[in-house]
Amino acid sequence: MTTDFVLHVEASFGVKVKVGDRVKQGEELGMSPNMGGTLVSPITGIVSDVSFNPKEHTFVIRITKI
């Protein structure tokens, strides 16, 4: 069974991962949506999707736990 985590990072400063990347728990993903600091991956997994969300001006990152 796989578990997906969906996270949003502020788009202005880009996104530090791309689809297919293997990320470790605590690895930086980008700036938090309220620009209060950086956002890190809560799990170790594979980035399965990165898409731009214009409504919130964020990138939506999907990470599949491995």
Place this chain on the structure above:
Amino acid sequence: MKKDQVFWLIGLFIVLAIILLFVVNNVFSVTEEALYPLFPPNSQVENIVFLIGDGMGLAQITSARIKTLGANGKLHMERMPVTGLINTHSANSVVTDSGAAGTALATGYKTNNGMISVSPDDERLLTILEACKGKGMATGLVVTSTITHATPAAFAAHVRYRGDEATIASQLLENKVNVLLGGGRAFFLPQSIFGSERQDERDLIAEAKKIGYLFVQTKEELKVAKGNYLLGLFQLFALTTNPPEPSLAELTQKAIELLSRNIKGFFLMVEGSQIDWACHDNNPDNTIRQTLLFDEAVKVALDFAIGDKHTLVVVTADHECGGMGINAGSLDGKSLIIGWTSKGHTGVPVPIYAFGPGAERFMGLHDNTEVPRIFTELLDIKPFPKMGE
């Protein structure tokens, strides 16, 4: 009159005629090259149309030009007689967001990323739109995003965080901006209505009508709209930029039609909001399309300004987005290889183009905070910039 006096008078007339020809030739020497003429110095500015292409750097403009007109063509904005560059860094970063960049372009002050026309210490900053309103000028905001998005918000709202679009919506109305056209109905509807993004029961559309706004939401309603206050929200969120919605050029045309009735002049900000979004997607086709839609709005502003002679038109961007590059292609634009260095904004300067009285003030390299300061100097508005109150 003696013969020698007549001779000297004729001679003087010839010399003056030659000087006049020389001056006129030099003042308008850019005309053929730029197609839009420079205005003679000391023409009075009465109106300003300020067009902002969100995320629009030189590569975005150049690729749109090559793809549609070939490498030797010129977009409308490129035909404007004065060109310069502006730096875009914010108070806390070399790479700005649209909130801090909009604040700089609207207030003449730098602030931290994410903030809307307040200082890093949360002091309220007077905007160019508010300053113009204080002088009796009519004001307007026209966008393809939500009308509550960071760039339009920076001209008529004051919040610590750009995401607070519900508060921004109420502040736009409190500021009584004469013309508000774009998307974002979700932030004006009470939470009990499907699609609302508000956390309260305020019905801002009803409130707007109560204070004198005409509310429209279709192209047909827009066409026949009249009056001093117009709120046009054509989608719950951003515009689709496709029919049956009115185009950005049509929205700009309507805004100018209504605002130009004010005898004390007007200030209008128009944003091509979705160039930025196409660049975040690293999508060359949509980047070019959005830039061309924006350029059509530029044409509308220039057409009005040419006839009016007292309207300054300024076109710029809040920042570049995507680190877009043109890596290869053919001169006729049939093939174009685009590269991207980023999914986010970049810190490079962006172009600024100007036409109309005072346009020459935008030549050279400027900081983005200088743009509204120049506007107020040309309109003789003091004091500006202004913090507090």
